[in-house]
Amino acid sequence: MQTNIPGSEKLVEKPVERNLWTRRDFFGFAGWGAFLSAIGLGLLGFLRLLYPRVLFEPSPVFKAGKIEDFVEGEVSEKFKEEQRVWIIREAGKIYAIQAICTHLGCTPRWLPLEGKFKCPCHGSGFTKDGVNFEGPAPRPLERLAIRMDEEGNLIIDKSKKYLYEKGQWEDPESFIVL
Amino acid sequence: MGGPGVVYRFMNLIQLKAKYEEIRKTVVDSYVWKSIFRHGYKDTPRNRVLMTASNVFLHLHPSKMRRHGIKISYTWCAGGLTFLFFLVTVVTGVILMFYYRPVAEYAYVDMKYLQFDVPFGMIMRNMHRWAAHLMVILVMLHMFRVFMTGSYKPPREFNWVVGVLLLVLTFLLSFTGYLLPWDQLSIWAVTVGTNMARATPLLGHEGPFAAQMQELTGLVTPRYDARSLLTAGTVVGAPTLLRFYVLHCIFIPIAAAILMIVHFWRVRKDGGISGPL
Numbered sequence: 528m529q530t531n532i533p534g535s536e537k538l539v540e541k542p543v544e545r546n547l548w549t550r551r552d553f554f555g556f557a558g559w560g561a562f563l564s565a566i567g568l569g570l571l572g573f574l575r576l577l578y579p580r581v582l583f584e585p586s587p588v589f590k591a592g593k594i595e596d597f598v599e600g601e602v603s604e605k606f607k608e609e610q611r612v613w614i615i616r617e618a619g620k621i622y623a624i625q626a627i628c629t630h631l632g633c634t635p636r637w638l639p640l641e642g643k644f645k646c647p648c649h650g651s652g653f654t655k656d657g658v659n660f661e662g663p664a665p666r667p668l669e670r671l672a673i674r675m676d677e678e679g680n681l682i683i684d685k686s687k688k689y690l691y692e693k694g695q696w697e698d699p700e701s702f703i704v705l
Numbered sequence: 706m707g708g709p710g711v712v713y714r715f716m717n718l719i720q721l722k723a724k725y726e727e728i729r730k731t732v733v734d735s736y737v738w739k740s741i742f743r744h745g746y747k748d749t750p751r752n753r754v755l756m757t758a759s760n761v762f763l764h765l766h767p768s769k770m771r772r773h774g775i776k777i778s779y780t781w782c783a784g785g786l787t788f789l790f791f792l793v794t795v796v797t798g799v800i801l802m803f804y805y806r807p808v809a810e811y812a813y814v815d816m817k818y819l820q821f822d823v824p825f826g827m828i829m830r831n832m833h834r835w836a837a838h839l840m841v842i843l844v845m846l847h848m849f850r851v852f853m854t855g856s857y858k859p860p861r862e863f864n865w866v867v868g869v870l871l872l873v874l875t876f877l878l879s880f881t882g883y884l885l886p887w888d889q890l891s892i893w894a895v896t897v898g899t900n901m902a903r904a905t906p907l908l909g910h911e912g913p914f915a916a917q918m919q920e921l922t923g924l925v926t927p928r929y930d931a932r933s934l935l936t937a938g939t940v941v942g943a944p945t946l947l948r949f950y951v952l953h954c955i956f957i958p959i960a961a962a963i964l965m966i967v968h969f970w971r972v973r974k975d976g977g978i979s980g981p982l
Contacts, residue, residue, distance in 0.1 A: 576829070
């Protein structure tokens with residue numbers, strides 16, 4: 528392997544620079560700049576494309592019938608299949624619990640004989656008002672915004688959540704006083 | 706900070722350049738950089754060749770160019786531009802795949818959704834279409850140029866054959882992609898196109914010797930022939946859409962990519978971009 532090719536000394540010598548940037552420097556920057564901006568802008572556009580303007584999802588707000596439809600002291604599973612929500616009527620108030628386990632998001636089951644919610648995945652247990660007392664769930668179940676419209680229908684808004692650990696179960700929008 | 710503004714800016718440019726050189730040196734001398742680019746920065750002919758040969762991107766470049774190879778008037782860049790437009794269709798096509806579902810119930814509405822509601826959906830769809838059209842035009846121009854400059858002559862005959870196969874695959878890409886919007890235009894166009902396959906010799910149920918083949922094999926009926934192989938049925942329907950989608954997005958692009966690799970390799974091995982050998 529020959530390292531010194533005749534005539535290569537000339538290539539190593541750089542001409543005396545009279546300017547700050549040589550023309551080659553300038554075009555090098557310009558070329559890379561153009562290339563990287565095109566790639567960067569393309570990437571930004573692609574990221575924007577991944578957030579659709581329309582969501583083909585059902586509305587988070589739904590009607591849940593009248594107060595008379597719910598029996599005092601019972602957990603209603605009427606809307607669990609369709610909306611993943613339990614509606615609980617107690618003496619003096621009615622509120623909605625989202626059927627999503629706070630451990631990893633499975634759907635717990637209401638066991639009326641034992642009077643508790645039980646998650647089948649890892650055994651988290653919640654009391655009837657949704658407070659976690661056994662298993663890995665770190666927080667109580669979340670309650671949802673509930674209100675009444677003019678005709679007396681219950682309106683539940685799943686996009687507004689009320690967390691016990693933040694003291695939001697006292698929030699007047701998370702239950703209806705009967 | 707004082708002095709006339711011009712001098713001040715100039716001084717800062719000098720500082721900027723010094724800073725840039727300092728950062729560049731730090732990066733180029735770093736362990737990580739040197740593990741990737743193994744041949745230093747000494748500007749010698751040997752080092753240039755080594756740097757080019759040991760880098761996966763740079764090694765795609767020819768080590769030597771012939772004088773006529775960079776004359777645009779000789780090649781028209783038609784082959785390179787064909788490849789460029791192929792890459793554009795691949796990139797935009799993959800982006801379209803994020804929203805398009807190749808199912809009869811969804812295909813048309815997904816196309817409309819991309820057109821009207823997806824951010825940048827319209828430009829992606831149109832880029833895909835225009836780049837595909839330009840690719841077809843340029844692949845023909847490329848073939849014309851190769852023919853007129855005699856670049857199909859020995860030792861390049863095999864590469865002409867690969868090129869003809871690539872031409873066919875380009876047309877098939879266009880044809881299969883045409884069905885995917887799933888509107889009246891595309892469904893009837895593909896109906897017409899696939900009906901031609903009925904006349905395939907031996908394998909089409911209306912083609913020459915179809916009756917004899919039917920006697921021999923019992924496999925040339927309207928339900929089992931060259932046409933139903935394309936349409937996955939007796940008419941263009943939902944199964945055709947799925948079949949054409951897989952052909953358009955997976956099968957033909959991979960085949961074309963493999964043939965392109967062979968094509969470019971042969972160009973390099975047969976003495977670079979065309980010219981008198």
